[in-house]
Amino acid sequence: MQPILPLTFILLLAVQSPAIAAQEPGIESQDVRALKSLQLLDQRMHTTGYRLVSANSEFCTETVPHFGILLHDLQQYGDQEAARLALGFSRPIAINAVAPDSPAAIAEMAAGDGLIAIDGTAVQDVAIDAEKLADEKPEYRRIAAVKEKLIEAAADGQVTLAVYSGGANQLITLTPVKTCRSQFQIRVSAKREASADGDMVSISSALAEYVRDDEELAAIAAHELAHNLLKHRERLNAQKVNRGFFGQFGKSAKRIKAAEIEADRLSVWLMANAGYDSQAAIRFWTRYGKQHGKGIFSASTHYRWKKRVKLFEEEIAKMQQMEPVAGKYAPPSLVGGEPE
Numbered sequence: 001m002q003p004i005l006p007l008t009f010i011l012l013l014a015v016q017s018p019a020i021a022a023q024e025p026g027i028e029s030q031d032v033r034a035l036k037s038l039q040l041l042d043q044r045m046h047t048t049g050y051r052l053v054s055a056n057s058e059f060c061t062e063t064v065p066h067f068g069i070l071l072h073d074l075q076q077y078g079d080q081e082a083a084r085l086a087l088g089f090s091r092p093i094a095i096n097a098v099a100p101d102s103p104a105a106i107a108e109m110a111a112g113d114g115l116i117a118i119d120g121t122a123v124q125d126v127a128i129d130a131e132k133l134a135d136e137k138p139e140y141r142r143i144a145a146v147k148e149k150l151i152e153a154a155a156d157g158q159v160t161l162a163v164y165s166g167g168a169n170q171l172i173t174l175t176p177v178k179t180c181r182s183q184f185q186i187r188v189s190a191k192r193e194a195s196a197d198g199d200m201v202s203i204s205s206a207l208a209e210y211v212r213d214d215e216e217l218a219a220i221a222a223h224e225l226a227h228n229l230l231k232h233r234e235r236l237n238a239q240k241v242n243r244g245f246f247g248q249f250g251k252s253a254k255r256i257k258a259a260e261i262e263a264d265r266l267s268v269w270l271m272a273n274a275g276y277d278s279q280a281a282i283r284f285w286t287r288y289g290k291q292h293g294k295g296i297f298s299a300s301t302h303y304r305w306k307k308r309v310k311l312f313e314e315e316i317a318k319m320q321q322m323e324p325v326a327g328k329y330a331p332p333s334l335v336g337g338e339p340e
């Protein structure tokens with residue numbers, strides 16, 4: 001995504017989850033503060049991601065049911081006491097964020113609510129398929145299994161959740177909405193970076209803190225989501241593209257650059273459909289480009305920011321010439337309207 005980063009960033013094979021490193025005792029309030037600000041970033045990321053995947057679902061070939069909730073597991077945090085204090089876990093598996101206007105938001109679910117059961121199956125009894133979840137760190141396997149269970153349960157069009165909310169157990173029945181298949185997360189890192197692994201979009205905490213507003217966050221999220229929707233990781237793997245040092249040369253470089261251009265082009269359509277200002281992509285990359293100059297990074301795989309801005313402008317001009325249908329612009333690269 002960004003010209004200063006190593007080549008491997010675009011399509012990292014293993015995306016790390018936002019585990020919090022174990023903290024030293026005696027500085028609990030700092031831990032609590034750090035966790036609270038991380039949760040705010042998680043909530044912004046979740047809201048942005050949900051808007052993008054729900055608003056563009058009609059253009060995605062692969063969709064998943066979504067309730068608008070982001071779950072987390074107490075055991076994924078290094079300092080569980082601080083996590084309990086900061087994040088209000090009323091049960092070991094709890095809601096980390098609820099996207100506005102989502103089915104969960106309409107049902108008045110909120111961060112901190114505990115998840116007890118899904119369609120009658122207690123969350124602690126959800127089977128953890130160790131083989132299938134081998135790529136996940138052990139402390140993330142339970143939450144991954146629970147998320148999977150939620151999607152499975154939603155297949156018949158409705159889910160009944162037992163939750164602990166407002167001091168009482170409640171049963172809440174939700175009807176999912178269809179969304180493009182992609183997840184979003186904040187990865188704790190001091191480096192400004194973002195990646196897409198085919199399923200997960202990861203944006204570093206440093207980059208999420210660098211953006212000026214949610215529109216700019218949406219610009220980055222939309223670029224990474226575009227990589228996932230266009231199946232770039234799968235396609236580049238099939239072409240045996242080298243994303244390491246030698247990927248800066250020859251065919252690999254060309255293919256990576258082509259994928260970057262496709263992602264940039266699609267990103268502004270995804271943004272517009274979700275009600276974001278597509279110009280935020282131009283604002284963000286112009287500022288970022290000016291601040292980071294030429295970077296240390298090979299021009300063979302990524303366009304310089306001025307060229308990227310031109311791509312955004314071209315795509316925005318295409319949209320302006322179209323008549324949107326129900327407020328949506330069909331992205332040519334997803335609906336096959338135009339050769340790439």
Ligand SMILES: [Zn+2]
Pocket residue numbers: 001010223224227260263
């Ligand atoms: Zn990219």
